[in-house]
Structures are given as structure tokens and as C-alpha cells.
Amino acid sequence: MGRRIAVIGGGVAGCAVAWAAARRGAELRLYEASDALGGVARQGDHRSLCGLAAIDAAQPELLEPDLSAPWLAQVATGAPQRRGRVWLWPSHGQALAAGLDRLCAHAGVKIQLGSSLKSLGRHGQGYVLNLSDGSWLADDLVDASGGGEVAAMLDLAQRSAGQWGALRGTIALAPDLVTAWCDPQQRPALLRRLYRALGKEGAQPPALSLEPADQGLWQLGVDAASWSEVALAKWQVAAQALEARVVQGPQEFVSRDGGGHAGELSLDQLFAQEQRGLCWLAWPYEWHDAGGVRWRWPSRAFYGLPPTVLQPYADHPQFYAIGRGMAVSPAAAAALRVTGSAWHIGAALGQRLGNQGERKTGAQILRVSQ
Incomplete structure (x- = not known):
């Protein structure tokens, strides 16, 4: 019997690792607290699929075709388009969620939506997960939640x-x-x-964005020099000027980006990776200030990722962290958060986990719900 792998979080990275591992015979459970797959990419943070081709590539040739071609066939809604130095594949929230669901279901992943993690503990080298809809014993645990809940439950940095x-x-x-x-x-x-x-008549206006999100909602953005109460007030004024009903304010967006796993890999170290390691990646570092979006580009057209980054704790050898909560520096995490990079990393990890062979944590040791 294949290894039992639990994935917490049904965003792009979580679905990728579940899909790839299940295709190689592992028994997968994917737990997502919301009612749909796709994570922040479904909610409007990403309106295209990026990081899949080399920077400055003349043609949209995939860096990792074995990993990304099956995914693109399910989630892209049109042909790739060149935007400045990169290639983007169009998509939208509903197409992304539906495509991820098809891929995971076809691979045999058991998807449990609306499933929130209540507690988590060690059992030998594996983990016992207690969720709102039952419990499960896993050989390997993948934290793709993007937040700090799992780290807090295991008392990790x-x-x-x-x-x-x-x-x-x-x-x-x-x-x-x-x-x-x-x-x-x-x-x-x-x-x-x-x-x-906003009181900017005749002056340099702040960078504003208004983009369609999921389920007929919109994502309102105001870029500032830094997060502050003054900047938050500007966002609230913009929402009031639009006579908008606030569904999820900036405070909730901030809380979901905090609490990733502690790691030392810096942006410079990431961009300097000449070996493929786990997989190839190709995206700059993006940040926002009062002037809008800024970019820092790597000197290479693509770079690799050391596999050890995904296993940040020596005393938790069967624990992996991917997605926005990956154990790297905040700047490196920002460079890795785009959809294409998330899929490459998740799928490459899933291949490795699926190839590990037979399970080692016997379900007969502990009575848990199946």
C-alpha cells in the first residue's frame, strides 16, 4: 500500500503536491477549510498563470513541461501572451478551482472541503490529524496552508x-x-x-487597483510606502467612495500572510541557484510602495530551488512546508508566491513523496476515522 500523505491547504501548491503524489500510488487526503480549491489565486490575487517560462524567453516554452503541461490544459483559458519580460497564461478563479478539482479527483485524491484543523500531534514518525470532520493518521504531512496554524500546533518556529x-x-x-x-x-x-x-486632486495619486475576484466580488488595492493605520484609512476611504460593501478588509489579508515557517534562504541566495534542485523557477521579486508595483529581476533567466528548503526541521523528517508559508526569508517567499512557481514546487515535491514507496505508519496502531 502507498504512503498516507496529508496535505493541509487546497491552494495551487497543495493541489499540486497531492496530484503528483497520488499519481504515483500514494494515498492522499487534501484538507481545505473553505468551500473550494484554489486558495488566494482563486480569490483575485492572481489573474493569470505566471512563472512557467524563462524570463525574456522568445517563445512560451515551459520550463517544466512534465509538471506544468497537464495543469495548464485544465486551468488556462487561452493562449499565452507576452507581457514585458515574461509570458502569462490567462485564467480566472472559477476555471482554476474547477481545473484543480478535476486533476485531483482524476488522480484519486480524497478532497475534503470545509475541513478545518482542530489539533495535530506526532505518532511515531507520522502525524495524527484531528479535523472538524474526522481524524486521520498520515506518514507524511505537507503544510500548504500559507499561515501559522500548523507551525503553532507543532510548536515550530x-x-x-x-x-x-x-x-x-x-x-x-x-x-x-x-x-x-x-x-x-x-x-x-x-x-x-x-x-x-483621497485628497490627491492635482497631486501624485496613490496606486489604485480594482480587479474582479471570485463570485462576482472585486479586489480593491491601494499601494502605500508601508503598512500603517494611515494607509489602512486610505483604503477605507477608497471603499467608501465606491459605496462598496466590504467583504474582507485588509486586516484579514494581512493575517493570512503572517506566520510562515522560519527559514534562512535569502532572495540573493535563491536567485543565485544554478542547479535545478527540486525544480526550475522564473520570476522576479515584487513589492509595493506608494508608487505602485516594483520589481527586482534575477540575473539569470531561471533559477533552481534547494530541496532541503521544504524540510525545515531536522526533528520532523516527514514534515514539509510549501506555498506562501515556505521556510524562506520574506523576500524569497514573495518571489516564490506566483501561481507557476507554486505549481512547480508542489508537483516536484509530490513526485518525490509518491516515489518513496510503502507506508511505515500502520493504521492498525491507532483507531482513527477513515
Whole structure:
């Protein structure tokens, strides 16, 4: 019988590791607290699939075709497009969630939505998971939750949040405002209303963004020099100027980005990786300030990832951390958080876990729900 692997978090990285490991015979349980797969990529943080081709590539040739081609076939909604120095594949939240569900189901992953982790403990070299809908004994545990809950339950070191100066929140808009924003002729008047509300008439305006999110909602963004109460007030003023109903404010967005696993890999060290290691990656470091989005590009067209990064604790040899909570520095985590990188890392780890062979934690040792 294949190894029993539990994945906490049904975002892109979590689905990737579950899909790849299950295809190699492992028994997979994927636990997601929300009602759909896709994580933050489904919620509007990512509106395209990126990091899949080399930087400055003349053609959209996949860096890791064995890992990413099956995924793209399920989640991309059109042909790739060149944007500056990179290639992007179009997608949207519903297509991403549906494609991930198909891939995992076809591979034999047992998906449990609406399943929140209540407690977590060691059992030999494995782990006992107690969830809102039952318990399970796993040989390997993959934390793809992106937060600090799992680390806290196991009393593991957590890194600081390392927040961007990017305030993001989910809002609901009246139909007439949606029409105005989507109409190129009406949008300038709506932007002027926002800038007047922010007190920036005739001055350098803050960087604003308004993008469609999931389930008919919108993601409102205001970029500031740093996170502060003043910056938060600007976001709230912008939401009020749009007469929006706030569904999830910036405070909730901030809380989900904190508490990743502590790690030492810096951005410079990441960008200097000449060996493939776990997989190839290709994306710059992105940050936000009052002028909008800034970029720091690696000197190479692509770089590798040391496999040891995903196993940050010597006394937890069967524990792995991927996704936004990966055990690296905050800057390195920001460079690795795009959809393509998340899929490459998750799928490459899943291949390794699926190839480990037979399970070692016997279910007969502990009576748990199946």
C-alpha cells in the first residue's frame, strides 16, 4: 500500500503536491477549510498563470513541461501572451478551482472541503490529524496552508510577516459602478472621484487597483510606502467612495500572510541557484510602495530551488512546508508566491513523496476515522 500523505491547504501548491503524489500510488487526503480549491489565486490575487517560462524567453516554452503541461490544459483559458519580460497564461478563479478539482479527483485524491484543523500531534514518525470532520493518521504531512496554524500546533518556529505596502481587500460593488469601471469612457470619472476622496486632486495619486475576484466580488488595492493605520484609512476611504460593501478588509489579508515557517534562504541566495534542485523557477521579486508595483529581476533567466528548503526541521523528517508559508526569508517567499512557481514546487515535491514507496505508519496502531 502507498504512503498516507496529508496535505493541509487546497491552494495551487497543495493541489499540486497531492496530484503528483497520488499519481504515483500514494494515498492522499487534501484538507481545505473553505468551500473550494484554489486558495488566494482563486480569490483575485492572481489573474493569470505566471512563472512557467524563462524570463525574456522568445517563445512560451515551459520550463517544466512534465509538471506544468497537464495543469495548464485544465486551468488556462487561452493562449499565452507576452507581457514585458515574461509570458502569462490567462485564467480566472472559477476555471482554476474547477481545473484543480478535476486533476485531483482524476488522480484519486480524497478532497475534503470545509475541513478545518482542530489539533495535530506526532505518532511515531507520522502525524495524527484531528479535523472538524474526522481524524486521520498520515506518514507524511505537507503544510500548504500559507499561515501559522500548523507551525503553532507543532510548536515550530515562525517567521515575521514581512508585509508589503499593498493593502488589498474584497468588496461588493453596485451594478452601476461595475458598469462604469468596465467602460473605458466612464472609468476616468470614477477614478477622479476616488482621487478626490483621497485628497490627491492635482497631486501624485496613490496606486489604485480594482480587479474582479471570485463570485462576482472585486479586489480593491491601494499601494502605500508601508503598512500603517494611515494607509489602512486610505483604503477605507477608497471603499467608501465606491459605496462598496466590504467583504474582507485588509486586516484579514494581512493575517493570512503572517506566520510562515522560519527559514534562512535569502532572495540573493535563491536567485543565485544554478542547479535545478527540486525544480526550475522564473520570476522576479515584487513589492509595493506608494508608487505602485516594483520589481527586482534575477540575473539569470531561471533559477533552481534547494530541496532541503521544504524540510525545515531536522526533528520532523516527514514534515514539509510549501506555498506562501515556505521556510524562506520574506523576500524569497514573495518571489516564490506566483501561481507557476507554486505549481512547480508542489508537483516536484509530490513526485518525490509518491516515489518513496510503502507506508511505515500502520493504521492498525491507532483507531482513527477513515
